[in-house]
Amino acid sequence: MNHRTPSVGTSTPRRGVDDLLTGRARYAADLDRPGQVHVRVVRSPLAHGRIAALDTAEALALPGVLAVYTADDLPDVRIPVRLPFAETAETPPLLQPPLARGTVRYVGEPVALVVAEDPYTAEDAAELVDVDIDDLDVAATMAAATAEGAPRLHESSPDNTVSTVSLRHGDVEAAFSRADVVVRERLTMHRHTAVPMETRGLLAEYEPATGLLTLWGGAKVKHFTRQALGAMLGLGPERVRVVEVHVGGGFGVRGEPYPEDFLVPFAAMRLGRPVKWTEDRAEHFVATNHAREQEHEWEIAATSDGRLLAFRDRAWCDQGAYVRSQGILPGLLPALHAAGPYRWEAFAVDSTGVLTNRTPTGTYRGPGMTEATFARERALDLLAAELGLDPAELRRRNLIPAAAMPFAFDAPEQPHVPPVRYESGDFPASFETLLDAAGYEALTRERQRLRRSGRLAGVGLAPYVEIGAVGPFEEAFVEAADDGTFTVRTGVSSLGQGVETVLAQIAADALSVPFEDVTVDFSDTTAVPMGFGAFASRSTLLAGNAIALAARDLLAKAAAEVGGDPGEVRFDRGTVRGPGGATAPAGRLPAGHGRFDKPHPGFSFGAALSLVTVDAATGAVRVLRHAVLHDVGRAVNPELVRGQLAGAASQGIGGALLEELVYDEQGQPLSTSFGDYLMPTAADLPEIDVFVVEYPTPTNPLGLKGAGESGMVGTPAAVANAVADALGAAARPVTRLPLTPGNVRELLRGTPSPQATTVHP
Amino acid sequence: MNETGSRQDPWLPPLDPVTVELDVNDSLVTCTVEPRRTLADALRGAGLTGTRLGCEHGVCGACTVLLDGRPVRACLVLAVQARGSRIRTVEGLSGEREEPTGPGEYEGNGENGEPGGGARLSDVQRAFRDGGALQCGFCTPGFLMLAQGLLADEPDASAERVTDVLSSNICRCTGGVPIVSAVRAVQRARKEAGS
Known part of the structure; x- marks a missing residue:
């Protein structure tokens, strides 16, 4: 018997790192x-x-x-x-x-x-x-593009819009008519993007x-x-x-x-x-693609004891001047993520792509979901304030319970719209894990201590769901060589995430061979006839499962050669051995082939928690603590996934506080250098606390869920909620990002606007 | 020292190529460049592509090299300005405090031949590797040279000082906090080793 320790689940050191440390790695410009x-x-x-x-x-x-x-x-x-x-x-x-x-x-x-x-x-x-x-004439903003008599960008679109994605679930009117409280707000996320260093x-x-x-x-x-x-x-x-x-970094663009x-x-x-x-x-x-600029008119109906009934989300999503290779994703993805992890009786979402005279937009890490989470979670905090409920308690009362999994809203099926269906997970327990592990109680005490010392301090929360595992499929081939090594070929891509290490771990376990003997090759389209690539937190899940199937196929081919069941054959330094003692050279085996199909994407749960201070004089926001939690299904390499979550959260903090692609009214871009587009550095960021929870999904053999983007999704929302909490009721509500010192000072100067939040009846 | 540099008319015709001898990683690199060519482009043209260009306007720091021991942005220095100075790039980092790497660790791209690419890592490189201080690796050489300069110049720099200095470069993948931790780890290790 083989008692080799499984590689999956261990933080195997990432491959190829020394090439990066010595300058030997070759990027396109090299x-x-x-x-x-x-x-x-x-x-x-x-x-x-x-x-x-x-x-x-x-x-x-x-x-x-x-x-x-x-x-x-x-x-x-x-x-x-x-x-x-x-x-x-x-x-x-x-x-x-x-x-x-x-x-x-x-x-x-x-x-x-x-x-x-x-x-x-x-x-x-x-x-x-x-x-x-x-x-x-120039349509430099979404407002200008949709105004009466706006200049038309394209002959085919008289109103400068692309498509509208509409989702309907339940009886929205009835739910609103039963509401004790209705909260409305217009929430805006600003134009910013991935900006990889290369x-x-x-x-x-x-x-x-x-x-x-x-x-x-x-x-x-x-x-x-x-x-x-x-x-x-x-x-x-x-x-x-x-x-x-x-x-040198991909992040979607x-x-x-x-x-x-x-x-x-x-x-x-x-x-x-x-x-x-x-x-x-x-x-x-x-x-290069811009991203994120959207406006959401959110309206929530709830009961006085904090039960969410229904919402309406009217969203306008900037497409820029053309539709690029990602089509209507800038408008579609926020619609799919509007409902989030809550048990709504009803909702209505209409999300429209708008053409403006600016750089076209595409996806940036956590696309659509980051914007939707910001709008929804900000609106929920406004509701919590109306109800006098602790923000964590409001979420707790409304998260979809584990017993309801798999869960689907009964929205009618439509072409172009993947079903919003949550396959597995325990949202409430995961949420409590974050509150306990990150110390929500302790953070709120710290907030009180800071406030007593005269500081503006706030705590913010944001649970979310994230789409991942987007199909349609991925293929893999596994070949054995006579020197005892194995080569895995797949159609996904490496964008600096360490995916080659993770996929080798999966292959090693599936073949019961040492990790060191497995090489993953996906650098060339001639190596694999078809593949879909690295996006939507899909690589580990789709390629990983395809590799596991290809390894099983190779074992079956080996068994045909040396006898026995596929589970009984063993690879041993270039030789394959059957249970009866028959052997064959491993290099003689045809390649194992596997294909993993994923007709519908999956969703996974996560949440972010932030403690911030605001300097009342300058408006500068400082994130003191920031924690992110995500359900990855199963962590193949815990250290690498933690690095992905922390890195994504760091980018999210940058997006919430610093980064913005500014244009003037003539559509001239004003942020075309790192002097104008401010990127977060070590001095702007806290150490990120990362919590990985594992509720394996039954919908793929390895139980994996996507993780590469998740640290991003709740981060801007949590930071925004924390800043709003710090500013308090005397300031204007936080309804738009980024929270630059200038924008925060404006909120502090202003009086609360009575129109912004209305309460019925 | 290069004495011709100091005697020459400082206003060279910008497009007439001149031959420049550069002292890079203790080797002589001779290149013929237009005077307007940056040091970063000249180094990269000489095969030292570990010095990377992330912005070409002196903010991101991916092109940081040591010029007479001081970190500089190689995109803001002209090649001709670097005559007479000792230049150190990431390819020359592995010279001291080194350890051999394991067999096979360099079987990466298959394109070798750059100077100084020996199979050894310095303590700073090891700390980056062990501390998760890199992901895509594009900014890494610049951060390594920035850290190298800081550790040599101010071995006892405070945590705040390390953060302050390292925040002059940008790392999009990690945000930079793990890089600060890695440099702090080098400080501790060197102190314990009594060096």
């Missing part, structure tokens, strides 16, 4: 190909206008410049939507062309591409491209002899990028190879197909030379 040339994208300086003329002569005349491409040189293609449920009848005419065709719709929109021998020369030449644009970068090489195009630097959704490029470049996906390299993902290979094919592009930081702030 790659070079012989004969490579460099591109610079010429971008629109105006938010809205018609291109009257584009003069490239002066740029072309600069020594070292090889070509300048405009939309006229390109096929008339659009960057497609990559998720079927995020595509609607409205989206096709709103998709973005790689270079603007006639009209520019945001500052930073690509209008031309310069190719030169050297990146400095390419940048010089880009400044010589003369773009003559006739101004059009900007985007690509290197493309086309071999005319074989017709093969290789693209380095694409990560996250390699297989989709391959398909999309194959179609757009007229090559066919089998001629496109997308190779992932080290990645990296690795989606962007205009540059078409332009760089296009230039490589046209010129027959390898083409390299490295985004600069100012470009990143206008070119």
